[in-house]
Amino acid sequence: MRSPAWHRAVAMLVVLFGLASFRAEASMREVEPGSDPALKAGEGLVLMAVDTSVNVAMVRMNRDGKLFGSGVMRDLKEGHNFRLYAVSAGTYEWRELQLVFGYRYTLSDDEDFRFTVEPGRITYPGDLLFRPSSFWRARFASTNRSLAAIDWMQKTHPAIYAKYPLAFSGRYPDPFPAFYKPLRAAAKEDPSTLPDLREPALAYVLPLQPATLFKPERIVQASLNPAGTLLALQVRNGKDDWGVDLVDLQGRQASLMAKSAVKFDSVEWAGDDLLLLTVDPPHGQPMVIAIRMETDASGARRYTRINLPKGGWVVDTLPREPDHILFASMGRQSGLMVHRLDISSQKAVDEAKPQYRDRLNKGVKDDVWWMADGNGVLRLAVARRGEDHVLVLQENQVFRDVMKLGGETDLDPVGLSLDVRTLYALTDAGRGQRDLVEYDLGRNAVGRTLFSRPGVDVEHVLFDAQRAPIGVQFYEGGLLVSEYFQPEDARLGTLLAKAFPGKMVQIADRSRDGRHIVLDVDAADQPSQLYHLDTVKGTAELLDDAAPWLAAVRFVPAQVLSFKGKDGLPLEAFLTLPPGAGKRPLVVFPHGGPIGVADHLHFDREVQFVASLGYAVLQVNFRGSDGYGRAFREAAYGAFGTRIEDDIDAAIRAALARHPLDGDRMCMLGASYGGYSGLVAAVRWPERFRCVVSIAGPSDQALLFTSSDLGRTDASRATLEKYLGDPAKVLDEMQRQSPLYQYASIRAPVLLIHGLEDERVDYEHSRRMARMLTLAGQRPVGLAFEDEGHSFTSQENREKTWSAVAGFLRQHLGGDASVPASATRSAAAPETVALP
Numbered sequence: 001m002r003s004p005a006w007h008r009a010v011a012m013l014v015v016l017f018g019l020a021s022f023r024a025e026a027s028m029r030e031v032e033p034g035s036d037p038a039l040k041a042g043e044g045l046v047l048m049a050v051d052t053s054v055n056v057a058m059v060r061m062n063r064d065g066k067l068f069g070s071g072v073m074r075d076l077k078e079g080h081n082f083r084l085y086a087v088s089a090g091t092y093e094w095r096e097l098q099l100v101f102g103y104r105y106t107l108s109d110d111e112d113f114r115f116t117v118e119p120g121r122i123t124y125p126g127d128l129l130f131r132p133s134s135f136w137r138a139r140f141a142s143t144n145r146s147l148a149a150i151d152w153m154q155k156t157h158p159a160i161y162a163k164y165p166l167a168f169s170g171r172y173p174d175p176f177p178a179f180y181k182p183l184r185a186a187a188k189e190d191p192s193t194l195p196d197l198r199e200p201a202l203a204y205v206l207p208l209q210p211a212t213l214f215k216p217e218r219i220v221q222a223s224l225n226p227a228g229t230l231l232a233l234q235v236r237n238g239k240d241d242w243g244v245d246l247v248d249l250q251g252r253q254a255s256l257m258a259k260s261a262v263k264f265d266s267v268e269w270a271g272d273d274l275l276l277l278t279v280d281p282p283h284g285q286p287m288v289i290a291i292r293m294e295t296d297a298s299g300a301r302r303y304t305r306i307n308l309p310k311g312g313w314v315v316d317t318l319p320r321e322p323d324h325i326l327f328a329s330m331g332r333q334s335g336l337m338v339h340r341l342d343i344s345s346q347k348a349v350d351e352a353k354p355q356y357r358d359r360l361n362k363g364v365k366d367d368v369w370w371m372a373d374g375n376g377v378l379r380l381a382v383a384r385r386g387e388d389h390v391l392v393l394q395e396n397q398v399f400r401d402v403m404k405l406g407g408e409t410d411l412d413p414v415g416l417s418l419d420v421r422t423l424y425a426l427t428d429a430g431r432g433q434r435d436l437v438e439y440d441l442g443r444n445a446v447g448r449t450l451f452s453r454p455g456v457d458v459e460h461v462l463f464d465a466q467r468a469p470i471g472v473q474f475y476e477g478g479l480l481v482s483e484y485f486q487p488e489d490a491r492l493g494t495l496l497a498k499a500f501p502g503k504m505v506q507i508a509d510r511s512r513d514g515r516h517i518v519l520d521v522d523a524a525d526q527p528s529q530l531y532h533l534d535t536v537k538g539t540a541e542l543l544d545d546a547a548p549w550l551a552a553v554r555f556v557p558a559q560v561l562s563f564k565g566k567d568g569l570p571l572e573a574f575l576t577l578p579p580g581a582g583k584r585p586l587v588v589f590p591h592g593g594p595i596g597v598a599d600h601l602h603f604d605r606e607v608q609f610v611a612s613l614g615y616a617v618l619q620v621n622f623r624g625s626d627g628y629g630r631a632f633r634e635a636a637y638g639a640f641g642t643r644i645e646d647d648i649d650a651a652i653r654a655a656l657a658r659h660p661l662d663g664d665r666m667c668m669l670g671a672s673y674g675g676y677s678g679l680v681a682a683v684r685w686p687e688r689f690r691c692v693v694s695i696a697g698p699s700d701q702a703l704l705f706t707s708s709d710l711g712r713t714d715a716s717r718a719t720l721e722k723y724l725g726d727p728a729k730v731l732d733e734m735q736r737q738s739p740l741y742q743y744a745s746i747r748a749p750v751l752l753i754h755g756l757e758d759e760r761v762d763y764e765h766s767r768r769m770a771r772m773l774t775l776a777g778q779r780p781v782g783l784a785f786e787d788e789g790h791s792f793t794s795q796e797n798r799e800k801t802w803s804a805v806a807g808f809l810r811q812h813l814g815g816d817a818s819v820p821a822s823a824t825r826s827a828a829a830p831e832t833v834a835l836p
Contacts, residue, residue, distance in 0.1 A: 027063075044089050123167060124146055223267045226271070420441070518533070526603060587618070591621075593672070594673040599620075637722060672697060675694030696755060
């Protein structure tokens with residue numbers, strides 16, 4: 001029984017805690033709307049903002065790292081919440097968030113969650129972004145949306161906003177609040193009372209409807225059984241309707257063998273007659289389903305479903321033991337467990353009772369994944385080391401860290417030998433291009449170089465059934481080229497190139513003996529098709545179209561332009577030129593990235609959509625694009641808005657000189673960096689382009705450092721600084737290369753399209769750009785989509801986007817461009833291709 005003295009001590013602690021909390025909250029005085037409080041000596045104002053996808057009970061801030069908080073924001077509703085406080089100057093930090101049902105999150109000790117309040121000004125530390133994914137998991141971030149904060153201040157505290165300077169307090173500077181304030185004050189009317197964007201005119205009567213063209217492909221994945229007799233196709237039949245079709249390659253019969261309301265994460269064979277399907281629903285535990293196939297005397301096939309324990313996944317299929325797999329699961333409190341699981345029947349699975357003490361993955365702390373050798377022995381683990389992940393090698397029960405994963409690593413692992421002695425990787429460290437190398441795990445060193453060609457980056461590596469690399473793929477003149485190491489494989493590559501001239505041929509899967517191969521074939525004017533190649537018969541038979549509703553549509557081929565940039569750098573571009581009389585209007589379509597990304601001659605729905613309107617489309621692999629070697633990529637460092645745009649200009653000039661294009665009717669269209677490039681072009685050449693379309697495009701270089709996921713880790717910040725420079729040192733140059741600050745030079749009409757959940761390029765970029773254009777009397781049209789990120793996932797939103805693009809291009813390029821009379825192919829693709 002507790003003594004009275006103990007109870008008095010507890011009561012005193014409660015009182016002291018309450019007083020401390022009261023004093024802390026009292027030290028952060030909320031400013032009521034319309035009031036203009038007199039600040040005490042050493043006080044400033046802080047504008048707190050929380051963007052949450054659920055209601056929140058409270059968010060606590062601390063001052064100067066002290067135990068007790070300096071203030072609490074309470075009763076926050078879903079969406080944006082703003083509060084203004086008068087506080088003592090000093091360093092503060094976001095520390096804790098509590099949900100309405102009581103669960104609390106403690107924020108990490110991160111500089112992005114700390115901010116300094118200075119006396120005599122309004123400090124805005126950025127929005128606290130809160131996105132919970134479950135009761136115990138959530139994503140937090142700090143993102144700079146100062147224009148939205150300024151609009152709230154102007155509406156709620158106009159006198160205070162007019163009286164005090166407002167500044168963003170973050171790791172990097174943001175000149176926009178100071179830049180915007182006098183311009184806003186000089187405006188005749190308040191632009192914040194208008195929607196950010198005017199509604200664009202949508203085009204509904206089109207030669208090729210977006211609903212048809214942008215419908216997702218039906219075939220998502222192809223997996224061939226080891227014998228090469230059965231092909232499993234994961235197919236999309238409709239929204240929330242996924243299936244697995246089984247194709248008998250001998251009898252050419254297809255049947256539906258599985259259905260699901262969610263996409264299968266993987267479809268893989270554990271043997272010639274045993275298929276494993278992995279499903280990871282958004283709300284629930286992942287599960288693996290085994291489907292065993294049996295054929296009776298009449299040839300009828302029967303399927304038996306075997307449910308594996310929920311919450312687990314397949315580590316290895318153990319080809320030498322077709323009825324067993326290595327299966328991973330999580331113990332309730334103990335961590336990762338890997339067991340050899342008998343999946344010969346449902347009874348065998350149910351009788352298995354995996355225990356932590358019986359696990360195979362012993363000897364590595366904080367392991368999250370394992371890889372086995374050719375004998376099914378666990379040899380290589382991925383383990384956590386603080387915030388990093390490392391590869392851990394097991395040799396004779398001795399464990400050793402061999403490589404750090406992720407971040408700015410010099411190696412990109414692509415394969416592992418059967419004996420787990422050699423890691424196959426791509427690297428350009430100390431090299432002029434991305435090569436294929438062997439990495440000796442025993443010596444922790446790069447060994448042989450398996451493929452290297454000056455100025456050519458390896459794109460893919462081709463492996464045989466024994467996990468040995470047999471060739472590589474790279475792009476040459478926009479086409480995907482396969483180069484094999486051995487003569488017998490090289491012969492196959494040559495035959496495929498002759499059988500499918502001008503096409504992109506990729507190996508989707510191959511049989512154990514290499515006789516049967518599934519090919520994925522596409523081209524600039526042909527959607528993806530699936531072929532079955534029999535190397536003994538020497539024929540490739542068409543199995544199916546990935547998008548059968550497009551099989552009869554006639555698309556426009558593309559051609560390669562080779563030219564030199566302003567400084568003599570060799571460059572490449574692709575022109576898609578619709579047939580017809582007269583000069584064609586030109587849409588310049590720069591790619592995103594811009595570094596490490598490139599355009600190729602694959603089938604591109606967006607390019608074909610614009611071409612279907614009668615407009616030529618120009619894609620440019622400017623400096624920084626992938627595939628041309630390390631020096632070419634690094635030539636883009638510090639070239640955003642300058643030398644990259646010089647390359648695009650050179651491509652336009654080359655295209656106009658060589659092809660029937662109308663230089664007086666040109667528009668810029670792009671997404672991400674391509675959208676930025678379009679806005680820059682409108683600044684640099686105000687009278688050259690009739691319009692600009694920017695989809696999720698940046699408008700402010702410095703803002704990328706404070707409102708993007710690229711600015712949230714040391715590694716990504718270092719990369720940004722390498723590409724753009726440090727805003728603290730080159731801010732003036734960044735402003736000169738940011739369309740936002742050069743808005744007065746833009747004469748061309750602008751269409752802005754953006755997702756409100758974009759964490760790569762925050763919507764703040766388009767909000768700011770729209771505001772400045774509005775102040776200049778050039779109010780843009782556009783679309784802002786809820787629940788969309790940097791790329792759009794909603795089919796409806798994609799259709800609306802491209803209907804808006806079509807309407808905008810027609811409005812400014814004219815609607816008199818003749819469209820090809822025939823919109824269907826004159827002949828269907830051949831069912832069988834005979835190899836030369």
